[in-house]
Amino acid sequence: MTPVPSGEDGAISERVQAVFDDIKATRKIERVPAIWRALAAYPELLEASWDRVKRIMADGSLDRKTKEMIALAVSITNGCSYCINSHTAALQRLGATRREVEELLAVVGLFNEMNRLADALQVEPDVRPEPWD
Secondary structure, eight states: OOOOOOSOSSOOOHHHHHHHHHHHHTTTTOOOOOOHHHOOOOOOHHHHHHHHHHHHHSSSSSSSHHHHHHHHHHHHHHHHHHHHHHHHHHHHHOOOHHHHHHHHHHHHHHHHHHHHHHHHOOOOOOOOOOOOO
């Protein structure tokens, strides 16, 4: 297991500390989550990853709750227990109900199965979307 710096002992660079401070301020949290602390060993990757997360997960055409639901669905499909826990907790903070998450889990399970069946049966696409304007 990779040691994860806490950033609380002053053993990290100013560059990393600036990202940690932004994470805490943006997420309104007291402690930097482990994924970001692990990325601190790679400051450029930490900065780039945090910048992408901050921009993409901000409210836009999709609200934050919807984006967290998508993130949870992808995390389940990819089998990332860290991310499953993180996005489930984020959904709880955003007011998602148990029933909403249960429905999400049902949709994830259904389409993981249907995707695998379509691939296994080598079904060729016969329905195509219209071009975007």
